[in-house]
Amino acid sequence: MASYPIRIRALLKGDVTAITAIVSHPMETGQRKDDAGKTIPAHFIQVLTVELNGKKVMESHLNTAVSTNPVFNFKIKGAKVGDKVTVGWVDNLGDKGSGETAVIPG
């Protein structure tokens, strides 16, 4: 599948913002083989970062045990409606992707 921008939703409920990020990524483990029996090289997201108005609020280190086109759900405190949430990733081949959205009332 072609690569698509990250889909992000940030919904503020009370003082907690629930963020959903859907990332388009093959997340190859490096253990699968193609039809010809050749190993498909590993290709997976290593670092996922979340920023709120440019300030890093979360950094997670992923490995191959995460599915293709992963969906990430997490909650942060202290965000206000209209704040900018940025989600970015870097994979093991150095490819990068990022997307941003504004916090909306949930």
Add this chain to the structure above:
Amino acid sequence: MKYPIAIVALLALTNQPAPAQDKPTAAKGRKPAAAAPSPQKDAATLEFEKFRSQMEQQGNPAELHEMRGEELWNAKRGAKNVALAKSCDLGLGIGVVKGAYVQMPRYFADAGKVMDAERRIVWCMVEKQGFNFDDLAKKPFASGNYTPEQTALVTYVAANSTNMKIAVPLKDPHVRDVYEIGKEIVAYRAGPYDFSCNTCHGADGKRIRMQNLPNLSKPEGALTAVLGWPGYRMTGSVMLTHQWRMGDCFRQQRFPQPKYASDTITALLTYMTANANGHMYKGLGIKR
């Protein structure tokens, strides 16, 4: 030395089912309307339902395919270099996608046929954009890293009917005819095992292993067959349409593979979708 530990583990295991069973009973008490079609929902069924609703709430990679579908819908493509958004009528006017999915299958005078969403999109791609039908029908369903353009387009169109009521225009005599044909196909016994769709899907309370089988002749049963399509299947990370599911039913029945975007599939989809008329379509699905 190992025995005491094993016994403790065994006790822990045997203790577990009790609280697990308590919870679902309470849940059933809270919403009697949902429990009405099959009052004897057991703990396992309720756990499955909980698992499914959790998956749906957490976000669905199907949205990525929806984005691709939106791009394809608006892009000028094909030999005639036109956009579907400027040429394709899904029943509510050229380019209108909002609510189109829940009102299909319907009769299209320009094609002279009743068509479901995928069939109509393929028809538009062939007639309006100038694609070759045989090319589209060669590899019509998703596999591995490959998702056909039709699938992405259906996903986009279906997503635009999220939380709308299913309203197949059964009053239209053309649609009614096709509905009746669908009803007959569902009752048609054949194949090496000599059974029909109705053998398993025509009565209440049937199951295969742990899986409850919906009764497609009733609105609640038909609804479970309509909801969740098109859906993202996590096994294999593929996006699949209702059209694909019908083909898979034929495979499970040991029937010959139906032709892509054919009358047969439309008839089955008309029967099932119309039986679910009046219920809410909840949007793109996600499956194990």
